[in-house]
Amino acid sequence: MGTATLVDQEIQDGKRLIDALNQAGLSVNSALWLYLPEKETWRLMLTSPIFDKEGSLKTYKEIISVFGKVQPELKINWMNLVAVSPQHKLIQGLRKLQKDWNFNLLGKRLTNNTVNHIYVDDAYIYQIE
Template sequence: MAKEIFMTQWFSDEMLLAGESLIRQLDASDAKVQAAFWLLDAEDKTWKLTIVSPLVESEGPRSYYKRINDINESARPDEKVIALHDISVSDTNNRIVKAIKRSVLGDDAMLGNNRLGRNTLGGVYIEDMYLYRMDWVLLGNNVPSATTKNAAPPLSP
């Protein structure tokens, strides 16, 4: 069985790579990942990987967690995986996604594969965050069209 990564209050390369791998596999299974990011809880100092997909609303969170669990169970013994208790799934009404959408202005918004932290975005304080991607086209049209070109591309296999 694959090895679960150990979470600390510090963001690690191991967490970054395990998240990339999971997102890539979710993409391959047509899981409709529209946003994905690690978020540090300011009080608990714990990290959660958040996956945002419309399938969470249409199929239910339990079904989406099962999809992730199936990916984890199929991992090679030498692969690192993220335990389900360190993952949060959300529909597209996620408060962090909405906050980032409210804060995006103009062509200089570089969103995707970025570390954001100690910042207030759209009225929400972000202690620390690693953003893999936001698919502005799929998340809706309330974002200036110039930022669409800055959305992070899908992770390559």
């Protein structure tokens, strides 16, 4: 990616990857692009039950395996993928936000907010489950 702006291509490619991961049986619960201002980069954060059951290494292996098979080729850098537990503090906070406010975050942008004591400079949310 390399820029501080998340563009439609990254959003579309992220969705294609999430769909491919789900079709491959990885069961992505939550997914979002998260901007890290200190690194001036975006990360595609993905959660799956596999992370808690089999660990981060197995999760990354599964993600990278599917990533390489998506056609047409994804334009996002695989090094910008971050696999985390569905119990990650940010994911828990977003889940609670949806429930408390009866508000679906699907396809929403979150900018300059604090969620569960975590500052979110910018994020694009695909899904939170």
